[in-house]
Amino acid sequence: MAGTIGEFEVKLSRRLRVPKSTAHTILLSLCALFSGVKPALLFDFCPISKDQLSKVLADVLGYIPSCVTNRDKDVLNEKSVGKNNFAVVELVGSNGFGDIFVVDKNADYSDYDPCFIDCSRGLQSGPVMADQGVISRHWQVFKEFLRDIRSGTGTLSCTDELVCFSTLYGMFLKYPYLYYTCNESNCLSGEPLYLVELELPERHLTGVISCDGVISNASDTIHPAEPDSLFSFSQFTLPASICDEHRLGELKKMRYFHRVTMVTRAAVAM
16 A cells, blocks of 8 residues: 555545544554554544454555655564554453454563552542452453463453453553552542653654655645654553652653643543
């Protein structure tokens, strides 16, 4: 599939029936996954089935090798971008509903050591670390899911009421802070949280594909990517009540750290 990034985004927007700006975000998100800065992608940009997303992924993976510049071939060789390295999976909870992820089968979780926070009763009296039994069970299910994904399973389910799927989602995305709840209510509603954003210049991500330019969110014209044009490829939160100066300092040392801001929302996604 030849053509510029802009032309490909137009085709992508037509296929998914989304604005070109959304197609641009989808392509950048997939590039973050392909370049290894993101281990998985929760696909919540638009309603789409697992089979449809598999076709989109195949199109994008087919597009990349035909448009890379000589300078970028080493990046692709190091990553060995190919459809066998990525999987489109659906995680289905006990309620029968599921969400779709694109997962890097080769993502390394060996040094991943997140903090599990139990927010089942809210955080008014301070955050409570999740019970060790809860933590162990989530790791068990997570490792089973990884094994199944790497063996080719496309739909994963778990009916264990002890398992919180929002927590599993955070594990796939390698969030350093994970929220656990044993009920359906959003106990983070109204809680003061710090929002941490990880960002990269769009030029870095589109360089995995080509250096000819990107489509502006504000117009249909193709223009060279600006050095200060940033893309937020990952965001996560942590309770303000545990975010002391030391922890804030550690967050600011994270690779690709951009900023941390205080947020209080009526409802905050876990």
